[in-house]
Structure formats: C-alpha cells, structure tokens
Amino acid sequence: MTQSKQAHIVAIFTPKPDKVERVGQLLENQCRSVHAKEPYCLRFVMTQRTNLEDNQVEFVLIETYEDRDSIDRHTQEDHFKEMSKAFSEEDGGLLAKKPYIAFTRSVAGFEFGRELIK
Structure with missing residues (x-):
C-alpha cells in the first residue's frame, strides 16, 4: 500500500454558548x-x-497539508498564534472545552479528483 505524504487535521472547537x-x-x-498566507x-x-x-454548536475544521512539516509551519504562523491566544485569553476564554485535534494521513478511499488512494 502506497501512502500519501499529505497530512490532515480534524479539529473540533466547542464555543461557550x-x-x-x-x-x-x-x-x-x-x-x-491560511488561504492568503499558507501555500503549503x-x-x-x-x-x-x-x-x-441542546442547541450546542461545534465548529469542525478539516485541513490538508503537503506533509507533516507543513503542519508544524502552520502552527508557527502569526495568525495561528493570534487566534489561539484569543481563544484562551479573550473574555476569560471563548471555548467550553479544549479543542479536539486529530492528526491523520490518507490510507484508502478517494479525494476530490476521485482518484483512488492506494
């Protein structure tokens, strides 16, 4: 089985009501x-x-990067750091709980071009 070098993140954010x-x-x-500043x-x-x-809201980010190193670059961007700081510090914290973050890689299926992942 050939594995893609691409790396994915699924991140779930639960805001306070x-x-x-x-x-x-x-x-x-x-x-x-990210669109403007992160070509990777x-x-x-x-x-x-x-x-x-119970009317709870969760935002789910689905992210795909060229490789695992690109994820590390993403977390060093100023806009990422500013957002993270706002989540924890603004108004005593904006989130009801710590974000759920899953790092994944493609192993099977197909993507937007409908090419099978081998």
Missing part, C-alpha cells in the same frame, strides 16, 4: 489567512456539526 458568534468569526478569519495548505474548510443536542 455566549461566544458562538465570536469563535465563528475567528475561525472564518483563520480560513482567509491544500485544503482548509470550516464546517459546523449538525447532529448535536
């Missing part, structure tokens, strides 16, 4: 900054989880 709009704004800004990032999509109860 009164901070949903602010967290969404920060993540949307992050999408724009191949995909950066913000989604919102829809199968939650």
